Amino acid sequence: DGGITQSPKYLFRKEGQNVTLSCEQNLNHDAMYWYRQDPGQGLRLIYYSQIVNDFQKGDIAEGYSVSREKKESFPLTVTSAQKNPTAFYLCASSIVGQETQYFGPGTRLLVL
């Protein structure tokens, strides 16, 4: 079945640690996105990529990094520079030029 998968479902981070969230899609979409959602708030764009080996910062990129080495994969690293990482992270993909984004099931990141 086509879709987007995110792993892990829950992730715990220790102080000063970098952690990487996985996002994979088999929809053959060129564009991929990472969002952060805090309780009672909407989605805020962290990074997005429209093509392999290229990505752009969103509205809250500080403390995060991404890579896009393969079309199917867009991992997000939450670095130790992100001082308030506890949130729900959603990955999405779309066909470039089409507005509808398809979302993965999300990863909930918690700080120990």
Next chain:
Amino acid sequence: EDKVVQSPLSLVVHEGDTVTLNCSYEVTNFRSLLWYKQEKKAPTFLFMLTSSGIEKKSGRLSSILDKKELFSILNITATQTGDSAIYLCAVIHNTNAGKSTFGDGTTLTVKP
């Protein structure tokens, strides 16, 4: 600064009631407005609106866009407990394909 504001932030109704959710926006280079429903995890797509005054309908849900007054509404008639969710409004920008700004969402609770 681009802004998408949803109201009310939360709403509690009883089954059978009709609700209207609001989304107003101030963004540069508007391209389209999307509504999503988020139950537990991934938002799922409801509607995409690009033209003023044309109502989109899907069952008991309908939505319309006013590009002059910069807002959209989402109507749900004869609400059911399964309509309980967060409803997200997102505006897609024309400058960077796929870049979107989300509102904070409206949390709808439908009581039996």
